[in-house]
Amino acid sequence: MPSADAAEPLFPLVIIGPMAAGKTKIGRRVARVLELPFIDTDKRIAVQNGPISEIFDREGEDYFRVLEREAVVEALAEEAVVSLGGGAVLHVGTQADLAEASVVLLTVSAEAVQRRLSGSGRPLLDAESRSEATERWQRILDERMPVYESLADVRFDTSSRPIAAIADDIVAWVRGRS
């Protein structure tokens, strides 16, 4: 993992990581504390196109990824805290863009994520049971972890601490580099 360099520009400040790691909730909180705008790319896509699960049903994942890439490009142009969807980092253009950004990776254990998944509206985790959803989550994470790790400047685990405490740690990291 590259080390943070205080000479590098802070923006964009981007939160990445697996589904239900806390990117949306914690990113919003970080933005509030830093008094910056907050952008969640999934939220933007949903405002313009309807719920994510309906986009997957209607048009398929590939179409969602096109919309997602457009939302990411737009978001990264702003001085904001930007939380991405878990799969946004699969796009090679986004990987290149994130190499120039400040990137915070949020991680979470499978045990903790299991409690966060019920009725989550995440089409890739649609399953009969919570344990099946967690198995899917794990398989997807195993595939993506090398990408997350290659892009991250710093990482925080969200499995067992409150959202506010994790957000404060991220803010301290940001302030330490600016």
Ligand SMILES: Nc1ncnc2c1ncn2[C@@H]1O[C@H](COP(=O)(O)OP(=O)(O)O)[C@@H](O)[C@H]1O
């Ligand atoms: N540190 C945490 N402790 C407990 N629950 C959390 C924590 N962070 C997030 N959650 C919960 O997990 C769920 C997923 O959070 P969310 O921010 O939507 O994750 P992501 O955007 O990474 O998919 C939400 O219900 C949220 O309240």
Ligand SMILES: O=C(O)C1=C[C@@H](OP(=O)(O)O)[C@@H](O)[C@H](O)C1
């Ligand atoms: O990991 C993924 O491929 C996805 C993650 C979701 O966002 P969160 O990571 O915020 O749940 C959302 O973009 C979509 O359901 C696909």
Ligand SMILES: [Mg+2]
């Ligand atoms: Mg999210």
